[in-house]
Amino acid sequence: MTKAKPVERELSSKKTELILEGAMQEFLEHGYAGARIDRIVEAAGVSKATVYRHFPDKEALFTAIIQQMSCRKTIFELQSQQSFEESPSVFLKQYASKMLDNVAEDPQVLTFLRIIVGESGRFPELARAFVINIEKVGLEFLTQYLTNHPQLQIADPEVTARVFIGTLIHFVILRDVLQSGDLVPIERDRLLDSLLNLIVSKNEVSL
Amino acid sequence: MTKAKPVERELSSKKTELILEGAMQEFLEHGYAGARIDRIVEAAGVSKATVYRHFPDKEALFTAIIQQMSCRKTIFELQSQQSFEESPSVFLKQYASKMLDNVAEDPQVLTFLRIIVGESGRFPELARAFVINIEKVGLEFLTQYLTNHPQLQIADPEVTARVFIGTLIHFVILRDVLQSGDLVPIERDRLLDSLLNLIVSKNEVSL
DNA sequence: GTCTATATCAGGATAGAC
DNA sequence: GTCTATCCTGATATAGAC
Secondary structure, three states: OOOOOOOOOOOHHHHHHHHHHHHHHHHHHHHHHOOOOHHHHHHHOOHHHHHHHOOOHHHHHHHHHHHHHHHHHHOOOHHOOOOHHHHHHHHHHHHHHHHHHHHHOOOOHHHHHHHHHOOOOOOOOHHHHHHHHHHHHHHHHHHEEEOOOHHHHHHHHHHHHHHHHHHHHHHHHHHOOOOOOOOOOHHHHHHHHHHHHHHOOOOOOOO | OOOOOOOOOOOOHHHHHHHHHHHHHHHHHHHHHHHOHHHHHHHOOOOHHHHHHHHOOOHHHHHHHHHHHHHHOOOOOOOOOOOOOOHHHHHHHHHHHHHHHHHHHHHHHHHHHHHHOOOOOOOHHHHHHHHEEEHHHHHHHHHHHOOOOOHOOOOOHHHHHHHHHHHHHHHHHHHHHHOEEEEEOOOOHHHHHHHHHHOOOOOOOOO
């Protein structure tokens, strides 16, 4: 009987990791067209030929990176870190705060967003993967949450979730992505408080 | 006395126009790094040397184009086309509708947004020009409008303007920029109606 | 001021030894 | 499977004639 040979058809995942690591930096920093294979090679500490033995071309490497990030990056998945038992208005404000902090603290998220939007014309599949893995998850979670808390008296949870996330994303785009927070300044707590006031029923008694 | 010589220090603005025209197409379609001077030359119908006589380098040409577009492009300036005398809720819905239509009908707006966001890391000044000329204008107009209509009972017009525009921008990003409207579908009228319901006071009597 | 022709060099991708 | 060395296309930018 044939000896069970250790699975290793996939070309040495050690180098693959190095390449992906270096490529991620490079693509995030320079975009697709601006990325240089030479720099990826240097950052990864491998030879150029090795890169091309693991990935057919630059485009394949790029899509691999971005798709991987769409799975890993969490912008809205803060559920685990949070206390579900808080009152809804407290929970929602925490949720929004965490989301804003996450983005501000992780510059990779910003460059990732820039890439997704910037290349969405040439790589629509990547944009769609982003929407499925990140936006959709956040929207559906919030919709569910709003639906599950009838005391909030949300008339249209689906739209309310969009308004909530849309406001946050817009804020992130102005402040962090476009680096223009000072041009249209607003205090963050004021934004969140007034936003929650709009969303939760006006005649709030015991939220 | 010296004969008044016809002003022509600016290198033939005829060619300049052609170059800018061609460059706009090229940069919008391929981004900064992906744009090729050769294609600009071809589209403009001039020689490469002429381009470099009018602009010091690729980057200068790029920033000229984008800054020009930030002045010309109107996403939120729909005031002139609208009847100010409508009731606020009608006006606001018209305003939002017009804005969504404008974007959907003009693919240049989409590629412009992609460029601004995509290059905002490397060209922050362009991003800031965009915010000043487009976002800020929209936000301030809406804030003013909400303030001027006290019957709406807007507690915080500044934030409400952001919520309104943020929701619209987010919708545009998902549907048009990222081309993923089908992945997180929502009927446009439902979005606008529910959004307005959130914004205008619940106890609406005569808006 | 505008063109043609060209310098210069960097990019992605591969051949062939080990 | 990995490296070194190289191919070759095509990019930005310029020199020099008109």
